[in-house]
Amino acid sequence: MDIIFLTFILVLSVFLGFELISKVPATLHTPLMSGANAISGITLAGAFLAAGATNNDMASWLGGAAVAFATINVIGGYLVTDRMLGMFKSKRGK
């Protein structure tokens, strides 16, 4: 059941992703990619499981490295996306 449930989520998310992203205009494709970089740092939520364990040293080392890599994505991705989007200005907006 678990497998079916997770696959169900996957399929719906993929369709939703296609719907949403195909509406992003070409001018925002670079911020879209760096924003996607940030979102893929979601592995952070999965990395805690291993990083916080004490029963196995190897698990916590690998998990800790995963936490570091994912945090680079999250922090770096959101900051650089925000920096870029801050530069997009409208003619009237000034």
Place this chain on the structure above:
Amino acid sequence: MDIEIYTNLAYIVAAALFIFGLKMLGSPATARRGNAFSSMAMLIAVIAGLIGSQAVSYEVIIVGILIGALIGTLSARLVAMTSMPELVALFNGSGGASSLLVGWATLYYLEGDVVPTFTAATIVLAILIGGLTFTGSLIAYGKLSERINSAALVFSGQRVLNSALLLAIVACAYLFCIDPSATSVYLYALLGLALLLGVMAVIPIGGADMPVVISLLNSYSGIAACAAGFAVGNNILIVAGALVGASGIILTNIMCKAMNRSLANVLFSGFGAAKTAKAVEGEVKPISVEDAYYILEAASNVCFVPGYGMAVAQAQHVVKELGKILEANGCEVSYAIHPVAGRMPGHMNVLLAEADVPYEQLVEMDDINPRIENVDVAIVIGANDVVNPSAREDPDSPIYGMPIINVDQARTVFVLKRSMASGFSGVDNPLFFGENTRMLFGDAKESISGVIGEFG
């Protein structure tokens, strides 16, 4: 059990915010707030994940977060806008590495329990896709930053070697899944093979095809996160990973279409050298900065067509300045951007936005082409293949069929170019010999500054 319900409720909120954030990325006016929503979603998901993990030791987690936050902040703050493709390549790689490590660590975490075959298979996928994304992105980074030769590297026996590599991966994956354990020799074999696959996959791809590769690796980093989500049974990883995967695939598709090539062709062909196009003959007509000024001074509709050369020359600021002067002179100014101009999707748009060009003036290829005949002067800055009329006219050209910006149909074309060398694809460009083309030789930034000086 209680905690699990609360974390999952938090995940639902996070997923909704992620989706809302992506939706707001649909317009430049709301995009920045969208990004803020997305980061809020991430914060909720991460806190929920931390509580839900019921971690007993926080030292490793804190050290990991501090290291990651430091590297992430510095790279985001310090990167030049011209180097965005390199940064995104590195971020793709770090996403892949993180998924690989989560998959791998799960095996140790589950040590002692029986690992179900399905979990083992998803761990294999997380390791494979994550590893491939990691080394593939490092190679892409090397090519983009020209630390390694950006040309396609093709050698005899490459396909045989790659096929053998894939077979070995399938065999190891199967043998590992039969008896999954953290000490399985097949696990180590898979790790090595996945990393090797990433290298082998990207070396045969040339620098001009980097927009496709970087989009595809972007997608992989999401798919890897998805696989890791299945391995640890975490649904927010699956939702977010799928969104990223879908985004990368859409961009990959747009890039391939813009080059009129199939994904398979980009990935396996080692573009270049293959076909020989007609040699172009004719006379180029150079123009001086002063004459360029007289023509621009009289123009009422000017369209800039930037390419990677604008990024290299760091010319976006002077381009904007010239655009502003022309506007003050009563001229209509636009910036036409080909989907594969630059080294990643939307690269030119970001550079021009950095130079304060309002986004209303950034137009797409399909918008400018129908009205290109009304353009008095099209100024091509460091673009080559994306304005090459061979793509329309010469069936023997390697880029035949690729949609281009038809600048040759504008009343006058200025091409700013360092010298007469051919473009990244190594294809001759008949545009330079066109009746209405004037070549403005020299560094793009200096040439434009010169014209601005004439307006003085």
